[in-house]
Amino acid sequence: MYERNAIPGAIALLLALAIAGPAEAKDPPRLYYWSTYEQEMFLAYDQLDNEDRQMKLAATLLRIIQKSDEAGRKPPPGVVADYGYFLYERGEYYSAIDHFRREAKLWPESKTLMDRMIRRAQEEAGS
Numbered sequence: 001m002y003e004r005n006a007i008p009g010a011i012a013l014l015l016a017l018a019i020a021g022p023a024e025a026k027d028p029p030r031l032y033y034w035s036t037y038e039q040e041m042f043l044a045y046d047q048l049d050n051e052d053r054q055m056k057l058a059a060t061l062l063r064i065i066q067k068s069d070e071a072g073r074k075p076p077p078g079v080v081a082d083y084g085y086f087l088y089e090r091g092e093y094y095s096a097i098d099h100f101r102r103e104a105k106l107w108p109e110s111k112t113l114m115d116r117m118i119r120r121a122q123e124e125a126g127s
Contacts, residue, residue, distance in 0.1 A: 032076035033067050036060055041082075058086045077107050081114065088117070093125035 037060055044050075044057040061083040068075035084099025097118050104114035 032073070033064060033071065034076055035064050035067070037064060037076070037079065054086070058083065061086065074106050077110070078103070080106060081110060081117070084117070088121055088124075091124075093121040096121045097125075 040057045040060040044053050047053045061079055064079050065075050065083060068079075080099050081103040084096045084103065087093075087099060088096035100114045100117045100121065104111040
C-alpha cells in the first residue's frame with residue numbers, strides 16, 4: 001500500500017502543477033522568413049501580364065531579403081535569385097548579376113544555374 005508520507009507529497013506536486021499552469025507550447029522558430037512569398041508568387045504566375053502584380057511580387061521578394069538581412073539570417077533559398085530574375089526581366093542586368101552572385105554564395109548548390117544566369121545577363125548588358 002501507500003506510505004502515509006507519499007500522499008501529501010503527491011498532493012503537493014499536483015497543487016504545484018495546478019498553480020504553475022500548463023506549460024505553453026510555442027511554435028518552434030521558423031528557419032526562414034517567407035512573408036507572403038507563396039501567395040504573391042502564385043498570383044504573379046497566374047497573372048503574368050499584370051505589371052502591378054509583378055511589382056507586388058518584387059516588393060515582397062525585396063522585403064524578405066531585407067528582413068533576413070536585418071535579422072542576420074540567410075534569406076530562403078531561391079528568393080534572391082527570383083528577385084535577380086525580376087531585375088533581369090526589367091533590363092537591370094548589373095543589379096541582376098549582383099543578386100545571382102549573392103544567391104550562388106548563399107546557396108552553393110545553385111552556383112551552376114546562377115553562373116548561367118550571370119552569363120546571360122552579361123551578354124544582354126553587352127559586357
